Amino acid sequence: MSEATGTTLFEQLGGEAAVNAAVDIFYRHVLNDYRINRFFDKSDMDQQAAKQKAFLTMAFGGPNNYSGTDMRTAHAKFVKMGLNDSHFDAVMEHLEGTLQELNVPEALIKQVSAIAESTRSDVLGL
Amino acid sequence: MTEQKIQLGEQSILCKADESLLDALLREQVDISHSCHQGACQSCLLRSLDGAPPIEAQHGLKEGLKQQNYFLACLCYPQHAMRIAYRHHSDFMTHGTVSAKQALNAETLLLTLDLDEALDYYAGQFVNLRRDDGLSRSYSIANNRIHSKQLSFHIRRLAGGRFSAWAHEDLNLGDRIAVSEPQGLCYYLPDKPDSPLLLIGTGSGLAPLAGIISEALHQGHRGDIYLYHGSSDLNGLYWVEEMQALAEAHANFHYHPCISSGEPPEHVFAGRANDVAFSQLSDLKGWRVYLCGHPDMVNNTKRQAFLKGASLADIYADAFHVASGSLD
Numbered sequence: 001m002s003e004a005t006g007t008t009l010f011e012q013l014g015g016e017a018a019v020n021a022a023v024d025i026f027y028r029h030v031l032n033d034y035r036i037n038r039f040f041d042k043s044d045m046d047q048q049a050a051k052q053k054a055f056l057t058m059a060f061g062g063p064n065n066y067s068g069t070d071m072r073t074a075h076a077k078f079v080k081m082g083l084n085d086s087h088f089d090a091v092m093e094h095l096e097g098t099l100q101e102l103n104v105p106e107a108l109i110k111q112v113s114a115i116a117e118s119t120r121s122d123v124l125g126l
Numbered sequence: 127m128t129e130q131k132i133q134l135g136e137q138s139i140l141c142k143a144d145e146s147l148l149d150a151l152l153r154e155q156v157d158i159s160h161s162c163h164q165g166a167c168q169s170c171l172l173r174s175l176d177g178a179p180p181i182e183a184q185h186g187l188k189e190g191l192k193q194q195n196y197f198l199a200c201l202c203y204p205q206h207a208m209r210i211a212y213r214h215h216s217d218f219m220t221h222g223t224v225s226a227k228q229a230l231n232a233e234t235l236l237l238t239l240d241l242d243e244a245l246d247y248y249a250g251q252f253v254n255l256r257r258d259d260g261l262s263r264s265y266s267i268a269n270n271r272i273h274s275k276q277l278s279f280h281i282r283r284l285a286g287g288r289f290s291a292w293a294h295e296d297l298n299l300g301d302r303i304a305v306s307e308p309q310g311l312c313y314y315l316p317d318k319p320d321s322p323l324l325l326i327g328t329g330s331g332l333a334p335l336a337g338i339i340s341e342a343l344h345q346g347h348r349g350d351i352y353l354y355h356g357s358s359d360l361n362g363l364y365w366v367e368e369m370q371a372l373a374e375a376h377a378n379f380h381y382h383p384c385i386s387s388g389e390p391p392e393h394v395f396a397g398r399a400n401d402v403a404f405s406q407l408s409d410l411k412g413w414r415v416y417l418c419g420h421p422d423m424v425n426n427t428k429r430q431a432f433l434k435g436a437s438l439a440d441i442y443a444d445a446f447h448v449a450s451g452s453l454d
């Protein structure tokens with residue numbers, strides 16, 4: 001965290017309120033995308049939305065307790081189902097699309113993308 | 127994960143890996159009330175005495191309860207040893223006396239209780255009813271808030287269902303029954319009087335929706351209110367005339383009874399309630415959505431409503447989970 005400089009990325013994006021605003025849009029994109037929606041089962045939407053919030057908080061540089069190992073374990077069963085780079089790219093697309101829809105400045109979007117991108121090998125179990 | 131030791135008063139129990147605390151307690155014949163096994167009815171509420179319980183086990187609890195380390199045994203998969211206690215029995219706040227029983231249709235009973243004390247509830251919430259031997263089940267409040275000392279319920283009889291069959295057959299006028307604190311987050315909020323409301327219910331899922339509609343109209347809700355009540359056939363519908371009369375009296379209330387099998391008569395729609403609703407409504411942006419009844423209907427419809435533009439925070443649902451079997 002760059003507390004020394006005053007505002008963190010998370011604060012610049014608008015903190016938890018920004019996550020709340022983004023989660024509906026992002027999750028709707030994901031569920032509408034036939035390439036990846038099979039990974040998100042129909043059972044408990046509220047719990048899934050809570051996990052999407054965890055995802056966004058992390059990508060926004062906010063407080064989270066996930067380690068690389070956690071990311072591996074969380075996605076291991078999806079890797080077994082065939083999760084690969086193309087799915088990861090699709091999620092990156094939706095992440096950027098969501099932020100554009102919310103009129104987040106391009107420079108901040110780049111930073112968010114970089115954080116998400118840095119988890120690629122853990123998420124894909126590489 | 128390994129076994130965890132659980133201390134409840136004098137008794138200690140081992141909770142196996144991948145076993146819910148509720149299952150472990152029931153396996154050890156601990157007398158703990160339970161009903162849905164899904165975190166919906168909140169009857170398996172317990173308290174952790176040594177710190178915060180697993181966060182998933184507090185899903186849906188009120189803030190105050192969370193802070194006091196209350197949690198639901200059916201959602202709790204202990205990650206370390208725990209010391210736990212029963213909740214206070216004062217959770218069953220009051221008693222009611224059966225003041226009316228009326229058949230709504232062949233399978234649904236309208237049960238009215240006169241309470242000893244007025245309850246503070248929102249239309250659409252549910253209470254747990256508990257009979258003398260401790261068996262307790264959740265039922266939604268079917269009336270609005272004007273009758274705070276009188277609650278009515280729509281109880282659908284399930285074949286072999288212990289509580290519902292008993293309520294239909296053996297519960298008599300004048301009998302007494304314990305009533306819990308009102309619970310649940312599926313209720314009418316008067317803060318957006320102009321937003322359209324969509325209510326979809328199957329079977330006795332009409333109960334909370336009828337309460338919500340009555341409350342909304344009473345509060346002068348101005349937005350359109352769409353009710354879709356579904357059943358497999360005509361025998362499962364009820365309050366058709368009452369709802370039609372309400373629709374005639376209020377220009378903003380629109381009523382759609384639906385049957386999913388057989389040829390519908392005039393004014394009844396063919397198809398599942400959620401499918402009929404989404405064939406008529408295209409954009410739910412800014413709508414409030416209420417879903418009550420069969421768990422599969424509730425889950426699928428939640429997703430449909432969300433994809434049609436309703437915000438997740440504006441979708442309120444009560445899935446009528448039963449301990450086993452299905453509601454159909």
Ligand SMILES: Cc1cc2nc3c(=O)[nH]c(=O)nc-3n(C[C@H](O)[C@H](O)[C@H](O)COP(=O)(O)OP(=O)(O)OC[C@H]3O[C@@H](n4cnc5c(N)ncnc54)[C@H](O)[C@@H]3O)c2cc1C
Pocket residue numbers: 161162166167252263264265266267279280281282283284285286287288289290291310330331333334444445446447448449450451452453
């Ligand atoms: C939040 C919430 C609100 C609810 N609101 C309402 C409401 O307003 N109205 C309403 O009618 N219900 C409502 N319910 C459902 C209600 O709480 C009960 O679950 C329902 O009435 C069934 O209870 P029961 O004791 O009659 O059935 P149970 O005895 O619990 O049995 C449930 C089902 O399992 C089957 N079964 C029982 N024993 C066995 C066995 N040994 N083997 C195989 N199958 C078996 C039964 O045939 C039945 O179909 C609600 C539930 C929740 C969670």
Ligand code: HEM
Pocket residue numbers: 036039040041047048051052054055058059066074075078083087088089091092116117119120123
């Ligand atoms: C871009 C990098 C990604 C990050 C940082 C990320 C992060 C997360 C996090 C934090 C969780 C919650 C874990 C938990 O608490 O259990 C999660 C769950 C999940 N992720 Fe990812 N994820 C990423 C990419 C993906 C991709 C590419 C897919 C598949 C298309 C995916 C599918 C899922 C699913 C299905 C869940 C579980 C949701 C549920 O069923 O409840 N994720 N992810």
Ligand code: FES
Pocket residue numbers: 159160161162163164165166167168169170171198199200201
């Ligand atoms: S909430 Fe645990 S049994 Fe219903």
